[in-house]
Amino acid sequence: MAKQAKSIEFTWTGVNKRGQKMNGTMSGNNMAMVKAQLRKQGIQPDKVKRAPQPLFGLGGGSAKNKKIKSADISFFTRQMATMIKAGVPLVQSFEIVADGVDNPAMKDLIFKLRDTVAAGNDFASALKEHPEHFDELTCNLVESGEQSGALETMLDKVAIYKEKSEALRSKIKKAMGYPITVLVVAAVVTAILLIKVVPTFEGMFQSFGKELPAPTQMVVDLSEFMQAYWYIIFGIIVIAVMSFKYALKTSQKFRDQVDRLSLKLPVMGNIQNKAAVARFSRVLSTTFAAGVPLVEALDSVAGAVGNKVYRDAVLEIKNEVSTGQQMHFAMRATGVFPNMVIQMTSIGEESGALDTMLDKAASYYETEVDGAVDGLTAMMEPLIMAFLGVVVGGMIIAMYLPIFQMGDAM
Numbered sequence: 001m002a003k004q005a006k007s008i009e010f011t012w013t014g015v016n017k018r019g020q021k022m023n024g025t026m027s028g029n030n031m032a033m034v035k036a037q038l039r040k041q042g043i044q045p046d047k048v049k050r051a052p053q054p055l056f057g058l059g060g061g062s063a064k065n066k067k068i069k070s071a072d073i074s075f076f077t078r079q080m081a082t083m084i085k086a087g088v089p090l091v092q093s094f095e096i097v098a099d100g101v102d103n104p105a106m107k108d109l110i111f112k113l114r115d116t117v118a119a120g121n122d123f124a125s126a127l128k129e130h131p132e133h134f135d136e137l138t139c140n141l142v143e144s145g146e147q148s149g150a151l152e153t154m155l156d157k158v159a160i161y162k163e164k165s166e167a168l169r170s171k172i173k174k175a176m177g178y179p180i181t182v183l184v185v186a187a188v189v190t191a192i193l194l195i196k197v198v199p200t201f202e203g204m205f206q207s208f209g210k211e212l213p214a215p216t217q218m219v220v221d222l223s224e225f226m227q228a229y230w231y232i233i234f235g236i237i238v239i240a241v242m243s244f245k246y247a248l249k250t251s252q253k254f255r256d257q258v259d260r261l262s263l264k265l266p267v268m269g270n271i272q273n274k275a276a277v278a279r280f281s282r283v284l285s286t287t288f289a290a291g292v293p294l295v296e297a298l299d300s301v302a303g304a305v306g307n308k309v310y311r312d313a314v315l316e317i318k319n320e321v322s323t324g325q326q327m328h329f330a331m332r333a334t335g336v337f338p339n340m341v342i343q344m345t346s347i348g349e350e351s352g353a354l355d356t357m358l359d360k361a362a363s364y365y366e367t368e369v370d371g372a373v374d375g376l377t378a379m380m381e382p383l384i385m386a387f388l389g390v391v392v393g394g395m396i397i398a399m400y401l402p403i404f405q406m407g408d409a410m
Contacts, residue, residue: 017042027111077155084151113130138161171369199227279305279306280337298315344358344361
């Protein structure tokens with residue numbers, strides 16, 4: 001099998017059909033291919049040369065390696081939907097959107113998509129070359145839009161789906177991130193007090209020549225333990241966190257177990273359940289409205305629902321629906337979906353407006369997640385303050401107890 005030629009980055013200057021001078025960058029196997037691609041775009045190339053490479057591969061590399069986030073993809077789909085809706089040609093739309101992107105890695109991805117499309121491929125094929133950034137649902141909807149001649153409509157649906165998904169993901173991160181951050185800060189402050197501050201008091205207590213109160217002795221003992229083994233404790237925590245992340249990345253079985261446990265957590269489990277139902281309703285509404293057959297749409301939903309329990313439930317629904325069973329009966333049989341969603345699905349099936357009813361269900365549960373996150377934040381604030389008061393305040397009081405006792409004895 002012949003080895004595929006390596007793509008090279010070229011810079012170019014030229015004149016478009018209106019006589020305006022233009023410049024940019026383009027990837028290609030050689031200079032002739034780049035010039036041909038420019039002519040296809042209606043640009044007469046004036047100068048094309050290989051882009052300068054950083055010395056020893058250094059300099060500018062960090063910009064190239066900047067991670068592409070889901071928010072970048074959401075912004076890209078919305079901008080492309082706007083451009084296509086305004087009647088801007090597809091290749092030119094890539095150029096305009098790329099100009100408004102700050103992330104160099106995202107800009108590079110857009111240029112790669114542009115080059116693929118300019119070479120004669122369709123938009124969906126270009127997206128499928130980057131599965132790490134564009135999921136199967138996005139590719140399928142874009143492909144459906146191109147085949148039906150309604151690309152702008154499909155891109156708009158993809159943009160709405162991405163924006164809603166990103167908003168939901170941000171809410172979940174907020175719910176989980178806030179208490180974890182505060183507790184980590186509390187742990188660090190406590191460790192500093194035990195390792196650096198308490199030993200100062202300990203030296204003063206030894207000069208008293210008296211037995212220390214039980215709370216003070218306990219804090220002193222804990223401080224001595226932390227001074228002797230802090231690096232071991234720190235190492236265990238780091239190894240545990242890294243092992244957890246590695247297991248999540250490499251073991252499907254471990255991820256599935258985490259998914260199951262996450263649904264059973266107090267408070268957070270409720271948020272995770274509502275978020276999964278919201279994703280199910282949103283994705284199924286989007287795909288069904290786009291004209292995707294229900295069984296195929298359920299395949300996309302299973303991949304996007306974000307939890308093992310719900311993924312298995314969706315696949316179970318798919319199997320039942322493929323045999324002629326109504327979807328709301330199949331949903332009820334799984335035992336994981338709320339009655340409200342099942343009833344709205346039933347109404348949608350009977351009225352022929354399944355996508356509309358699922359869209360309403362998705363909006364409802366997205367609002368529920370938003371309210372649950374705000375409620376969790378409001379509930380966590382006094383709990384965290386109480387925790388900090390008991391731990392840090394209790395430690396400080398324990399340190400001053402011997403001094404208070406000496407004052408009483410005088």
